[in-house]
Amino acid sequence: MAEQHKKRIATASLAGCFGCHMSLLDIDERILDLIELVEFDRSPLNDLKRFTRRCDIGLIEGGCCNEENVHTLRDFRSNCDVLVAIGQCAVMGGLPVMRNAIMHSDDPLKECFDEAYIDSPYLYNPSHQIPNDPALPLILDKVYTCVDVVRVDYQIPGCPPSGDTLWQTLVALINNRPADLPYELIKYD
Amino acid sequence: MNTPIRFQIDGVEVLAEPGQSIMQAADAAGIYIPRLCDVEGLEPQGSCRVCTVKVNGRTAAACTQPAAADIEVENDTLELTNYRRDLVRMLFHEGNHLCPICEASGRCELQAMGYRLGISQPTKYPYLQPARPVDASHPDIVLDTNRCIRCGRCIRASRDIDGKSVFGYVGRGIDKKVGVNGDNLLATDASIDDCAIALETCPVGCIIQKGMGFYKPIGERSFDHQPIGSNIEGNRSGAAHREETWRQGEE
Ligand code: SF4
Ligand code: FES
Numbered sequence: 001m002a003e004q005h006k007k008r009i010a011t012a013s014l015a016g017c018f019g020c021h022m023s024l025l026d027i028d029e030r031i032l033d034l035i036e037l038v039e040f041d042r043s044p045l046n047d048l049k050r051f052t053r054r055c056d057i058g059l060i061e062g063g064c065c066n067e068e069n070v071h072t073l074r075d076f077r078s079n080c081d082v083l084v085a086i087g088q089c090a091v092m093g094g095l096p097v098m099r100n101a102i103m104h105s106d107d108p109l110k111e112c113f114d115e116a117y118i119d120s121p122y123l124y125n126p127s128h129q130i131p132n133d134p135a136l137p138l139i140l141d142k143v144y145t146c147v148d149v150v151r152v153d154y155q156i157p158g159c160p161p162s163g164d165t166l167w168q169t170l171v172a173l174i175n176n177r178p179a180d181l182p183y184e185l186i187k188y189d
Numbered sequence: 190m191n192t193p194i195r196f197q198i199d200g201v202e203v204l205a206e207p208g209q210s211i212m213q214a215a216d217a218a219g220i221y222i223p224r225l226c227d228v229e230g231l232e233p234q235g236s237c238r239v240c241t242v243k244v245n246g247r248t249a250a251a252c253t254q255p256a257a258a259d260i261e262v263e264n265d266t267l268e269l270t271n272y273r274r275d276l277v278r279m280l281f282h283e284g285n286h287l288c289p290i291c292e293a294s295g296r297c298e299l300q301a302m303g304y305r306l307g308i309s310q311p312t313k314y315p316y317l318q319p320a321r322p323v324d325a326s327h328p329d330i331v332l333d334t335n336r337c338i339r340c341g342r343c344i345r346a347s348r349d350i351d352g353k354s355v356f357g358y359v360g361r362g363i364d365k366k367v368g369v370n371g372d373n374l375l376a377t378d379a380s381i382d383d384c385a386i387a388l389e390t391c392p393v394g395c396i397i398q399k400g401m402g403f404y405k406p407i408g409e410r411s412f413d414h415q416p417i418g419s420n421i422e423g424n425r426s427g428a429a430h431r432e433e434t435w436r437q438g439e440e
Binding site for chain 1: 288316318407
């Protein structure tokens with residue numbers, strides 16, 4: 001039998017809090033097993049900023065709240081065979097999505113900026129300017145889920161999904177089968 | 190003595206008292222039929238359709254459909270599970286259900302139904318993200334209508350048990366929502382002791398008692414380990430016992 005290449009994994013955090021990546025580290029010493037089974041390509045875990053080659057599995061934390069997120073997500077879609085949206089933010093927008101509707105504003109983006117940079121009582125911003133340096137990624141009109149932007153092969157809900165959930169999912173995907181998670185490992189919170 | 194009605198659910202013989210719904214008979218037999226708008230103690234309303242079963246091949250809401258002799262009911266089939274999945278998905282997509290920040294997470298019946306039905310994968314439905322109000326006017330109660338699934342349980346509890354009719358439906362179709370009988374909740378005679386406000390009444394986190402917060406830690410909440418409906422399925426031995434009782438009743 002031809003020797004199988006180690007599965008290549010890429011990960012990214014878009015509009016997330018890195019909680020899902022932290023949860024990935026929560027697999028504890030199983031990370032030693034993982035490193036036997038896979039090699040990491042583009043990922044904040046190894047600080048690789050670009051794909052070096054095509055990957056088998058892409059893990060996406062967070063939805064899209066700015067143009068850079070969209071760009072990264074599309075890059076992942078075109079460079080990964082299987083794309084997995086991980087965590088509530090990637091799946092349904094998570095806490096960032098609150099700016100879409102829950103603020104009840106006709107102009108939620110402006111209200112969000114005003115609260116962050118102009119009106120907050122805990123703010124020091126003598127210029128009263130909303131940051132607008134061209135180097136900053138443009139913020140989108142609303143927060144989008146991963147599915148809104150690209151085709152997603154799997155979703156793992158949770159805020160964050162537990163280390164066990166991520167571990168079992170990865171082991172299944174590495175073995176080319178869908179993750180069949182037990183009741184206690186599918187959570188939306 | 191009433192003669193029991195005999196019928197089958199997924200090929201299992203079930204007995205019902207005359208006047209019982211399919212759901213009531215199934216509960217007594219330890220067979221769980223998923224449900225959201227129906228809850229013990231309130232008149233069934235038959236609006237969420239999560240309890241959809243097939244009766245002699247035709248769909249019906251188990252909570253309102255009377256049990257009848259010799260009917261064949263399908264409940265636990267892939268086709269029906271898929272109907273139920275779609276209904277529950279649509280509820281998730283229609284409101285703003287942010288489980289990570291919801292006080293009801295872990296005891297929410299909508300969430301638990303998602304877990305039980307194994308809902309986690311991408312769907313064809315868009316998130317509608319409606320702008321819906323929060324009413325925190327009352328000193329003891331908050332209404333966060335982002336989470337309301339319009340099951341009407343609060344409406345029936347307030348009308349039929351509390352005798353207050355604090356809640357009622359307003360609007361039609363996709364705009365149908367639950368309103369209160371006043372400018373806001375404070376202007377009504379809602380009280381924290383009302384059945385309508387009890388934790389068991391609202392299946393989601395729309396009616397929230399102030400000061401409760403996240404009162405149970407993760408791991409100890411209702412559906413952390415046991416799927417919704419387990420309490421009914423735990424009745425199965427009780428069902429055998431009940432059948433014996435019925436047989437005795439026949440003699
Ligand atoms: S407030 Fe709660 S109990 Fe009342 S209709 Fe909405 S979801 Fe049902
Ligand atoms: S439980 Fe029967 S229609 Fe809702």
